Amino acid sequence: MLNAIAKPFGKLMLFLYNLVGNYGVAVILFALAVKLIMLPFQLKSKKSMMRVSRLTPKLKELEKKFGHDQQKYQQEMAKLYKEEGANPMSGCLWSLLPFPILIALYNAIRYPLTIMMGVGEDLLVQGGALLQRLTATGWVSSGNQFYDQVSQSTWITEHFDQFASLNIPQLQRLNYSFLGLDLSKTPSLTFWNDPNWLPAFGLFLIPVLSALLSWLSMKAANAANPQTEQQQGSMKFMNMLMPLMSLWICFSMPAVMGVYWIAQSVFAMAQDMILNKVYTKQLDAEDAVRIEREKAKEAELEAKRQETERLKAEGATVENKNTSKKNKRAVAAQKEVERKAAEARAAKLAKKGVAEEEAPASQVGERRYARGRAYVPDRYTNPAEAEAKTMAAAEESAAHEETDAPEAQPESVETPALAEDTAVAAAEEPAAAEPAEQPEQAAEEPEEKSTGGEE
Numbered sequence: 001m002l003n004a005i006a007k008p009f010g011k012l013m014l015f016l017y018n019l020v021g022n023y024g025v026a027v028i029l030f031a032l033a034v035k036l037i038m039l040p041f042q043l044k045s046k047k048s049m050m051r052v053s054r055l056t057p058k059l060k061e062l063e064k065k066f067g068h069d070q071q072k073y074q075q076e077m078a079k080l081y082k083e084e085g086a087n088p089m090s091g092c093l094w095s096l097l098p099f100p101i102l103i104a105l106y107n108a109i110r111y112p113l114t115i116m117m118g119v120g121e122d123l124l125v126q127g128g129a130l131l132q133r134l135t136a137t138g139w140v141s142s143g144n145q146f147y148d149q150v151s152q153s154t155w156i157t158e159h160f161d162q163f164a165s166l167n168i169p170q171l172q173r174l175n176y177s178f179l180g181l182d183l184s185k186t187p188s189l190t191f192w193n194d195p196n197w198l199p200a201f202g203l204f205l206i207p208v209l210s211a212l213l214s215w216l217s218m219k220a221a222n223a224a225n226p227q228t229e230q231q232q233g234s235m236k237f238m239n240m241l242m243p244l245m246s247l248w249i250c251f252s253m254p255a256v257m258g259v260y261w262i263a264q265s266v267f268a269m270a271q272d273m274i275l276n277k278v279y280t281k282q283l284d285a286e287d288a289v290r291i292e293r294e295k296a297k298e299a300e301l302e303a304k305r306q307e308t309e310r311l312k313a314e315g316a317t318v319e320n321k322n323t324s325k326k327n328k329r330a331v332a333a334q335k336e337v338e339r340k341a342a343e344a345r346a347a348k349l350a351k352k353g354v355a356e357e358e359a360p361a362s363q364v365g366e367r368r369y370a371r372g373r374a375y376v377p378d379r380y381t382n383p384a385e386a387e388a389k390t391m392a393a394a395e396e397s398a399a400h401e402e403t404d405a406p407e408a409q410p411e412s413v414e415t416p417a418l419a420e421d422t423a424v425a426a427a428e429e430p431a432a433a434e435p436a437e438q439p440e441q442a443a444e445e446p447e448e449k450s451t452g453g454e455e
Contacts, residue, residue, distance in 0.1 A: 005104050005107075006115050009030075009104045009108050010111075013105075013109075021175075022177075023174065023177070024177075024256070024259055027259050028263040031264045032267060035264070035267045046275045047283075050276075051283060052081070055081070059077060059080070062076050062077055102260075105257075106253065109253075109256055110146060110149065112149055112153040113156075113171075116174075118170045119168060130166065133162070133166060134152055134156070137162050150184045150254055153184075156171065156174075157175060176256070178259065182255075183255045183259060184254050184256070185255060186203075186251070186252070186253060186254055187207050187258070188200060189251065206255050207246070210258045210262050211243040211244070211250075213261075214242050214246040215243040219239065220269050220273075221268075249261070361375055361376070
């Protein structure tokens with residue numbers, strides 16, 4: 001199964017090798033080709049990651065607010081991502097795709113004869129013509145069967161004339177030399193023990209350079225994307241894991257894998273630099289449009305709120321067409337209560353011979369200062385004189401404070417906001433709805449007593 005997936009990559013490697021004639025350069029071009037193939041997916045991933053990173057300030061606020069309650073924090077974070085149209089998992093998904101490609105490339109490198117060149121596997125089994133010729137010409141297995149085909153390919157390249165008579169058209173020379181290094185060999189930690197220590201030291205540097213560039217690539221990618229404390233903790237682990245994995249792989253496999261990893265890290269850093277500039281401009285433009293839209297919406301809501309306040313101040317609020325009939329009856333009942341209370345108060349003052357004072361602008365129903373003792377009706381339309389009028393209204397209310405303080409107000413008109421609820425509650429009370437029946441019952445009781453007396 002893995003070989004079937006690896007064969008297209010092996011064919012691509014062989015094509016690039018035949019194109020440039022150098023195995024190391026072919027591997028670098030292969031890494032570039034993989035980047036270009038993956039680019040459409042990585043474009044989407046990169047933009048999504050940058051969009052998520054822009055939510056970091058808001059995520060930090062949520063972390064401070066709900067950090068003690070992880071369940072609530074996760075709920076609020078998911079809500080924020082949904083509102084902003086961001087998906088943090090989309091970036092992770094596409095970042096995992098290079099690993100199957102890496103495995104396919106590894107198989108192509110391990111089996112240059114069968115996967116890259118397409119030589120039949122039956123020729124390399126015990127008794128196969130190619131394996132017999134290899135043994136006859138002096139090839140000896142290194143003992144590591146994982147990389148037997150690499151050493152076989154190198155041997156065939158060095159003794160190619162002795163294999164021409166086999167008439168295997170797929171068979172061809174494959175030179176692993178790159179910058180004076182044999183990329184078919186595996187780097188060693190004890191390079192100083194090698195008689196040719198200088199090339200061995202060069203091979204030793206490949207895994208080290210691979211791990212360093214892998215770390216720098218992840219560091220550069222994270223620097224452009226601010227993170228929360230929780231994200232920083234997980235990224236620290238990944239920043240250490242990936243370079244260490246690169247180091248282990250490159251010391252365990254032929255050096256060509258390290259060359260691929262180095263090229264992949266370099267191309268990744270270049271890609272991040274370019275995409276950061278492009279998407280920063282795009283996301284800045286999107287944020288500017290969104291901010292303007294939010295400001296316009298807030299300004300519209302504020303204008304409506306101020307208009308409502310002005311209408312309330314002038315007593316000219318518009319009736320809501322969606323108000324139910326029950327609430328309308330409740331409001332009408334409350335107004336009737338206030339009207340009767342006003343008539344009763346006027347009659348009481350007239351009986352005492354006291355003239356009723358003019359109602360202040362802040363009065364609502366029987367409550368003289370319902371809108372505040374320093375209320376000024378035109379504070380929105382005439383702000384220049386609002387302060388002086390406010391002071392005058394406050395002084396006037398203070399003069400009447402002792403007179404108005406003992407006045408008992410009906411409980412149902414304590415606040416304008418409770419008018420409807422109070423009227424509805426009054427309408428639903430059974431005792432309040434049947435006061436007229438009590439006199440009739442009282443009138444019937446003497447008849448029963450008188451009847452009992454006559455008996």
